[in-house]
Amino acid sequence: YLVCPMNASPYVDPHKPSQEIWEEFSMSFTPAVRDVVDFAKRISGFCDLPEHDQVGLLKAGTFEVLMVRFASLFNAVERTVTFLSGKRYSLDTLRALGAGELLNSMCEFSEKLAALRLDSEEMNLFTAVVLVSADRSGIQDLNSVEALQDKLIRGLRNLVMQNHGEESATTFTKLLLKLPELRSLNNMHSEELLSFKVHP
Ligand code: HEM
Numbered sequence: 001y002l003v004c005p006m007n008a009s010p011y012v013d014p015h016k017p018s019q020e021i022w023e024e025f026s027m028s029f030t031p032a033v034r035d036v037v038d039f040a041k042r043i044s045g046f047c048d049l050p051e052h053d054q055v056g057l058l059k060a061g062t063f064e065v066l067m068v069r070f071a072s073l074f075n076a077v078e079r080t081v082t083f084l085s086g087k088r089y090s091l092d093t094l095r096a097l098g099a100g101e102l103l104n105s106m107c108e109f110s111e112k113l114a115a116l117r118l119d120s121e122e123m124n125l126f127t128a129v130v131l132v133s134a135d136r137s138g139i140q141d142l143n144s145v146e147a148l149q150d151k152l153i154r155g156l157r158n159l160v161m162q163n164h165g166e167e168s169a170t171t172f173t174k175l176l177l178k179l180p181e182l183r184s185l186n187n188m189h190s191e192e193l194l195s196f197k198v199h200p
């Protein structure tokens with residue numbers, strides 16, 4: 001089994017060599033990763049960062065950006081996850097196939113993000129904030145990354161203040177509190193990824 005919704009399905013053919021399983025899996029998630037790179041290039045100011053830092057932020061932040069973009073794959077009410085092929089599986093099924101606590105944490109994250117009712121413009125700006133807030137170890141031009149982050153956060157704040165009436169201050173605060181949650185999901189997911197073997 002390969003219980004990641006970026007795959008087409010959690011089931012893998014037990015007779016397939018694991019190299020082929022990886023190849024098919026990477027064909028499934030590569031377009032999504034490419035979209036993150038294209039998205040990054042369209043963040044005004046991102047391309048002005050040193051190339052080394054653009055790569056560093058993308059490496060550290062792609063999962064977190066994808067998590068936000070694909071949060072809607074998780075349906076906390078119906079307790080299902082839709083895989084990239086469009087097929088839907090119940091949490092219980094995925095549990096039985098080997099998924100663990102991380103699956104529940106991602107589901108909970110998605111539910112709370114959806115509750116903030118962001119429109120697409122807010123979602124885009126939040127996603128930009130997520131990317132430039134990625135782990136900075138190895139970043140060369142910290143000042144420029146921070147200046148860009150400040151600019152994006154101010155933009156997000158203005159937008160949320162305009163759109164969310166009485167709730168706006170709490171909505172903005174909750175959004176910022178999503179950043180450490182995403183970092184933690186990223187770390188847990190990396191561990192799954194590193195320890196992954198195609199389960200028997
Ligand atoms: C688990 C790879 C992105 C959600 C896994 C596993 C691998 C993997 C190898 C372990 C599978 C297993 O043990 O059966 C990747 C790669 C990604 C990616 C290469 C890069 C594009 C994502 C994203 C999400 C996600 C963006 C969420 C939207 C999950 C979940 C699990 C998982 C829910 C199962 C966690 C659990 O066992 O509780 N992923 N993943 N992955 N991934 Fe991903």
